[in-house]
Amino acid sequence: MSEPPSLEHVLRTTFSARSFTDDPVSDETVGRILDRARFAPSGGNRQGWRVLVIREAATKELFVEHLEPTMRIYTTMGMADETPYSTVADTSIDVEAAAASDIDVSRITDSITGAAVLLLVLVDLEVVVAFDKDQDRVAIAPGASVFPFVWNILLAARLEGLAGVINTGLHTSEPAIKEALGIPENVALAALVPLGVPTKWLTKLSRNPVESFAMHERWGGPTFEIES
């Protein structure tokens, strides 16, 4: 096997892969990925993540069926200059019309049907710490007990010459997906992660510079400058 990429390289180049070759990904490989990903941190080290390793075509089709209208709505909201599915602003779009539109979302759905394997990452709410559960806004803290694990999956995939993407579009259909796959009541969807050999390795990611988001001491404080 060739030299693994450096951590510096991996941190700067782990992109969202949505287009895959036909190369298979064995259960053995998935096992190694999960075995490395499990070292992710979680609140109280409670490790509430659960994973469904999905290969069945019927399940992929189910996901596509649910993702299509959601991604059409998402795209329409974006075209209206909105943050799609914002938790702080109402939408101005006609959601039903958007869902029924023929906007092409194949870039997303192809990442599901074309992936060698799908990992549906779930989180057991019985063991998740959510310090912000009583705040008058969407809860952020519980996600922090599962998304480091999800990201570790993508980092561990790099060691296997694989890539993937975090897909959260199924959340709009969570009850239907849970029912179809027998997922218990207190277990929530976290992300669907398609994995495979990407058709292209991207190395230049579009990200804002540190100065655009970091400041000293308080909101509005002096910009945190980095030496370049």
Ligand SMILES: Cc1cc2nc3c(=O)[nH]c(=O)nc-3n(C[C@H](O)[C@H](O)[C@H](O)COP(=O)(O)O)c2cc1C
């Ligand atoms: C929390 C989260 C949710 C995401 N949901 C989706 C999704 O539903 N569908 C999708 O195709 N990509 C999804 N992405 C991937 C983002 O679109 C991607 O990280 C971003 O556009 C940057 O792309 P790049 O890493 O290739 O530069 C998600 C990423 C995160 C972190």
